[in-house]
Amino acid sequence: MGSFFGELWSLATYHNILFLAKGALTTIALSAFGCILGGLFGTLLAVARLTSGWLSWPLRAFALLFTEFFRRVPFLVTLMLCFFAFQFGGFDVSTLTVGCVTVVLIGTAFLAEIVRAGLQSVHPNQWHAAEAMNFTLLQTIRYVILPQAWTVILPPAFGFFILFIKDSALASQIGVVELTYVGKVFNNRGFSAGVSFGVILLAYFMLSYPLSRLGAKLEKKLGTSRTR
Amino acid sequence: MDYTFQYGQVWPYLPYMIKGAWLSLQIAFLAFCGGMLIGTVCAAVKTFGGGFSRHAVNAYVVFFVNTPQLVQIYFLYFALPDLGIFLSSYMAVLLGMTLNAGAYLTEIQRAGFESRRQSEMEAAEVLGFSRLQQIRYVILPHVAKVLFPPLSNHYILMTLGTSMAAIFGVEELTGRAFNINSETFRSLEVFSIVAVIYVFVTLFASVALALFGRFAFRTKMRVV
Amino acid sequence: MAHLELDNLSAAYGKLRVLDGIELSVAKGETVGLIGPSGSGKSTILRVLTGLLKPETGSVRVAGKTINFDKPSEIRTLRNRTAIVFQQYNLFQNLTVLENVMIAPTKVHRRKRSEVQAEAEHLLEKVGLASKLESYPDQLSGGQQQRVAIARGLCLKPEILLLDEVTAALDPELVSEVLDTIRELAAEGMTMVIVSHEMGFIREISARVAFMAEGKVVELGTPAEIFDTPKQDRTRDFVGKILRH
Numbered sequence: 001m002g003s004f005f006g007e008l009w010s011l012a013t014y015h016n017i018l019f020l021a022k023g024a025l026t027t028i029a030l031s032a033f034g035c036i037l038g039g040l041f042g043t044l045l046a047v048a049r050l051t052s053g054w055l056s057w058p059l060r061a062f063a064l065l066f067t068e069f070f071r072r073v074p075f076l077v078t079l080m081l082c083f084f085a086f087q088f089g090g091f092d093v094s095t096l097t098v099g100c101v102t103v104v105l106i107g108t109a110f111l112a113e114i115v116r117a118g119l120q121s122v123h124p125n126q127w128h129a130a131e132a133m134n135f136t137l138l139q140t141i142r143y144v145i146l147p148q149a150w151t152v153i154l155p156p157a158f159g160f161f162i163l164f165i166k167d168s169a170l171a172s173q174i175g176v177v178e179l180t181y182v183g184k185v186f187n188n189r190g191f192s193a194g195v196s197f198g199v200i201l202l203a204y205f206m207l208s209y210p211l212s213r214l215g216a217k218l219e220k221k222l223g224t225s226r227t228r
Numbered sequence: 229m230d231y232t233f234q235y236g237q238v239w240p241y242l243p244y245m246i247k248g249a250w251l252s253l254q255i256a257f258l259a260f261c262g263g264m265l266i267g268t269v270c271a272a273v274k275t276f277g278g279g280f281s282r283h284a285v286n287a288y289v290v291f292f293v294n295t296p297q298l299v300q301i302y303f304l305y306f307a308l309p310d311l312g313i314f315l316s317s318y319m320a321v322l323l324g325m326t327l328n329a330g331a332y333l334t335e336i337q338r339a340g341f342e343s344r345r346q347s348e349m350e351a352a353e354v355l356g357f358s359r360l361q362q363i364r365y366v367i368l369p370h371v372a373k374v375l376f377p378p379l380s381n382h383y384i385l386m387t388l389g390t391s392m393a394a395i396f397g398v399e400e401l402t403g404r405a406f407n408i409n410s411e412t413f414r415s416l417e418v419f420s421i422v423a424v425i426y427v428f429v430t431l432f433a434s435v436a437l438a439l440f441g442r443f444a445f446r447t448k449m450r451v452v
Numbered sequence: 453m454a455h456l457e458l459d460n461l462s463a464a465y466g467k468l469r470v471l472d473g474i475e476l477s478v479a480k481g482e483t484v485g486l487i488g489p490s491g492s493g494k495s496t497i498l499r500v501l502t503g504l505l506k507p508e509t510g511s512v513r514v515a516g517k518t519i520n521f522d523k524p525s526e527i528r529t530l531r532n533r534t535a536i537v538f539q540q541y542n543l544f545q546n547l548t549v550l551e552n553v554m555i556a557p558t559k560v561h562r563r564k565r566s567e568v569q570a571e572a573e574h575l576l577e578k579v580g581l582a583s584k585l586e587s588y589p590d591q592l593s594g595g596q597q598q599r600v601a602i603a604r605g606l607c608l609k610p611e612i613l614l615l616d617e618v619t620a621a622l623d624p625e626l627v628s629e630v631l632d633t634i635r636e637l638a639a640e641g642m643t644m645v646i647v648s649h650e651m652g653f654i655r656e657i658s659a660r661v662a663f664m665a666e667g668k669v670v671e672l673g674t675p676a677e678i679f680d681t682p683k684q685d686r687t688r689d690f691v692g693k694i695l696r697h
Binding site for chain 2 (some may be wrong): 068075079087172173183186187192208
């Protein structure tokens with residue numbers, strides 16, 4: 001046990017701590033990037049699924065297929081598909097780019113579902129009133145539905161962000177320098193697996209736990225404000 | 229883009245892939261069962277237990293829920309040998325997934341326990357039901373109905389989670405995809421087929437679970 | 453020429469026939485009351501008139517022009533000429549009272565904001581809610597919310613106002629303030645179709661009353677004819693039961 005702390009001490013060099021911080025930053029950035037762009041595209045997909053009329057049928061079908069596909073394929077497989085798509089497509093991009101594209105694809109699919117559930121949680125009466133006053137679908141969503149839906153959307157969306165931080169660990173497999181990759185590097189440099197991965201587990205914990213407490217507070221606040 | 233798709237080279241591997249999918253399902257199932265056992269015990273402790281055991285369970289749950297499953301398995305597979313415990317890759321994955329599932333399922337089941345309705349229990353007590361009868365006829369049916377959707381959902385997530393076993397050399401579906409890839413180099417074809425298999429497998433599972441839920445509990449679960 | 457004409461109008465929700473050969477005409481400035489038991493199709497007629505339900509057969513004519521329900525542009529025209537006030541007020545919960553009244557004219561009809569605001573404030577004052585401009589719907593009573601809904605409908609400058617059981621969801625003591633508002637509108641010459649259970653009010657305010665049952669207009673006449681000397685047995689039954697209260 002003494003050697004554990006001894007190793008820990010020798011791990012804690014300025015250089016290593018910086019490296020660890022970089023990994024943590026990349027991990028958060030990946031998840032945030034996936035959630036922000038995923039939120040944007042996901043909202044578009046959610047709105048697309050709400051259109052009616054046979055002209056927009058391909059749009060609805062695409063939205064449905066995209067959402068279902070990327071929610072039902074494991075992160076690792078999507079990552080590999082992106083990796084090889086870029087490689088065989090002849091694009092010489094960084095592994096970080098591949099990771100970013102992957103998280104946006106997956107984030108879009110999951111957030112599309114969350115947004116859709118939120119939009120549908122608004123009482124049909126609100127939709128009817130807007131329709132009777134000649135609002136277009138986009139106007140209805142923009143001025144009436146979305147302002148009311150976001151309190152329903154935000155808690156699960158934030159929860160997904162926290163979940164995504166852990167899922168992004170798989171990006172290490174193509175060499176993205178995020179937290180898990182840092183752990184593997186430490187291990188390769190000679191530190192024992194217990195210390196290397198123990199530190200990484202702790203790092204993830206310190207990212208995830210405060211955020212989940214924040215999420216719980218957010219949920220409480222939004223839950224009560226909804227019954228304003 | 230110069231790539232020409234040659235699915236012809238990959239189709240012959242389909243039975244091999246299906247067997248891999250079957251292994252994925254097995255791993256998920258075993259881990260789920262183990263997780264349920266842990267979850268039930270821990271949820272009971274959290275709801276009814278005394279101070280120290282509650283804190284211990286809390287620590288376990290909070291730790292496993294806030295760290296990635298991948299790193300948990302890394303730890304088990306690479307760190308335990310230093311303590312003299314040598315796990316095969318399959319066992320490490322199974323243990324990691326079980327412990328991970330146990331934590332999540334504890335929370336899910338705890339929410340289920342807490343949904344028990346005091347008024348129903350009092351009514352049963354007044355009618356002369358024994359504690360055991362109360363549990364069997366009043367509490368369990370309701371709690372089971374409340375628990376079924378989130379548990380089903382988590383099971384689907386776990387099925388997708390088995391994919392990381394490939395990293396440790398386990399030959400479940402994703403692992404076999406890597407194998408086929410290193411033999412044929414038809415990466416896009418292999419992984420696209422594997423992706424579609426995952427979609428079908430989870431869709432099938434979702435539909436089966438939704439139908440079962442509708443039949444057994446009259447819960448209306450959405451598949452898509 | 454009648455302002456609004458319904459000609460052999462039939463409509464259905466899936467297999468359920470909800471309107472069956474409705475014939476009705478409303479003159480300009482006239483108030484027509486629709487009464488009848490639940491499910492008789494009264495509210496359904498109003499839904500057709502706002503384009504929320506497409507008729508199966510028959511036609512709807514506004515100021516002589518037939519509406520083609522297959523053309524979205526004509527449905528838009530229909531909605532521009534009518535305004536509906538719902539039983540559940542259906543105010544936008546995320547907007548203040550003033551914003552609720554202003555939003556459709558500014559965003560949908562693209563009228564000038566200053567002009568709309570002046571008119572909205574005038575209308576809200578007219579319905580007695582000048583002090584509540586910055587309040588949110590859930591801070592108001594049912595009666596107040598309903599009056600906002602009426603002001604919102606009026607700000608659209610409709611030719612025809614449709615009122616769908618607007619007092620049904622209100623506590624009794626809040627009903628009269630809404631009825632007062634509607635009385636004023638009738639006196640000012642607004643063409644209105646009112647669906648209501650408030651028989652006394654319908655009798656007082658309507659030029660003509662239609663009694664409906666099972667999707668059909670059973671009898672149509674002046675309030676005196678319908679309430680005092682109904683010709684159809686059905687009508688007599690209904691009126692007798694209602695007025696006995």
